[in-house]
Amino acid sequence: MIITALHWQAVSLRFARPFATSRGRMRDSRSWIVTIETAEGIRGYGEAMPRCEVASGDRLTSAVEDELLAWRRRLVGHPLAIPDLPVPRSPSEAAVSFAIETAVLDALAQHQGVPLAALLGEPRPAVPVNATIGSSEPEDAAREAAQAAAAGFPAVKLKVGDRPLTADVARVAAVREAIGPAVALRLDANGAWRPDEAVAILPALAPYQIDYVEQPVRPGRLAELVWVRKEGGIPIAADESITSPAQLVALLAAEAVDVVVLKPMALGGLRRCVALAQLARTVGVRVVITSSLESGVGTAAALHLAAALPADTPPCGLATTGLLEHDLLTVPLPLDRGVMTLPDRPGLGVQPDARVLARYRVRKDAP
Numbered sequence: 615m616i617i618t619a620l621h622w623q624a625v626s627l628r629f630a631r632p633f634a635t636s637r638g639r640m641r642d643s644r645s646w647i648v649t650i651e652t653a654e655g656i657r658g659y660g661e662a663m664p665r666c667e668v669a670s671g672d673r674l675t676s677a678v679e680d681e682l683l684a685w686r687r688r689l690v691g692h693p694l695a696i697p698d699l700p701v702p703r704s705p706s707e708a709a710v711s712f713a714i715e716t717a718v719l720d721a722l723a724q725h726q727g728v729p730l731a732a733l734l735g736e737p738r739p740a741v742p743v744n745a746t747i748g749s750s751e752p753e754d755a756a757r758e759a760a761q762a763a764a765a766g767f768p769a770v771k772l773k774v775g776d777r778p779l780t781a782d783v784a785r786v787a788a789v790r791e792a793i794g795p796a797v798a799l800r801l802d803a804n805g806a807w808r809p810d811e812a813v814a815i816l817p818a819l820a821p822y823q824i825d826y827v828e829q830p831v832r833p834g835r836l837a838e839l840v841w842v843r844k845e846g847g848i849p850i851a852a853d854e855s856i857t858s859p860a861q862l863v864a865l866l867a868a869e870a871v872d873v874v875v876l877k878p879m880a881l882g883g884l885r886r887c888v889a890l891a892q893l894a895r896t897v898g899v900r901v902v903i904t905s906s907l908e909s910g911v912g913t914a915a916a917l918h919l920a921a922a923l924p925a926d927t928p929p930c931g932l933a934t935t936g937l938l939e940h941d942l943l944t945v946p947l948p949l950d951r952g953v954m955t956l957p958d959r960p961g962l963g964v965q966p967d968a969r970v971l972a973r974y975r976v977r978k979d980a981p
């Protein structure tokens with residue numbers, strides 16, 4: 615099978631309503647939907663959506679599109695094969711690697727008539743997922759959490775860290791009360807607390823049976839995370855701290871975390887995440903796969919990755935396309951009672967909707 619074309623479209627993904635975390639309110643994200651075509655007429659899809667706090671607008675666009683052009687030169691006219699992915703040096707490189715690998719694996723899996731997950735491991739058909747609740751007021755958070763519990767979600771993840779510590783404790787108490795004792799409750803501070811603040815608040819949160827607290831302190835300071843884990847008395851997860859394989863290895867070696875959140879968009883690919891997940895498991899660290907709040911294309915890829923991991927993988931953070939105005943897909947990803955299932959069709963199993971893409975397009979397609 616020869617790759618005959620590689621093209622993409624930039625879109626502006628809009629949140630259904632602004633999504634608040636301790637780092638601010640998100641209204642939209644710039645994303646690139648990538649298509650690979652083969653001589654047999656197979657189309658493989660992928661998505662690149664770098665979360666760049668340092669680059670935005672035109673700078674981000676040219677970084678991503680330069681990368682995509684380089685991949686086009688490398689792949690078009692050549693046989694379809696899993697590409698060697700460089701260790702990414704930036705969020706845009708990671709996101710583009712993820713998009714290219716997804717599109718190639720999608721086309722290969724369609725050709726073989728198997729789900730993409732079967733190229734990553736021994737797939738399970740269904741993946742339990744958590745509901746995600748932004749940094750809303752206590753009553754709103756409690757109401758959303760109660761709805762999630764009633765809808766059958768096994769876990770709820772609540773954004774924290776954008777208000778005084780006592781207010782966050784009261785909010786967590788309201789959410790625990792709303793969901794009852796059986797639903798797992800996870801918190802995500804997105805790096806909001808100073809280490810002394812984290813060590814002050816975590817023991818106050820312990821009575822609410824917290825599954826884990828994600829990124830309590832800023833990324834990049836390993837010793838702080840180690841100290842917070844030792845003093846806090848609640849399981850700790852790293853998310854923003856993991857933007858490269860080397861950082862994950864350092865976290866594991868320092869015994870800094872109980873849980874690692876792996877995002878294939880940030881780490882630059884699905885197969886790399888499979889390897890990193892295996893590494894974490896060998897030292898007894900739990901692995902949670904999450905989306906990066908991208909469209910249904912990238913989220914489907916993360917779902918296949920989660921499905922390729924062992925059955926004892928905790929609920930993953932993949933039920934996120936509902937936060938967007940539209941998932942860009944012709945058919946939404948299957949979600950029922952807190953469980954997502956792989957789409958019925960081979961490959962990635964999803965298709966971007968051309969009319970919806972046109973609605974969200976931000977600029978002319980690349981030449």
Ligand SMILES: [Mg+2]
Nearest residue numbers: 802828829853
């Ligand atoms: Mg997080």
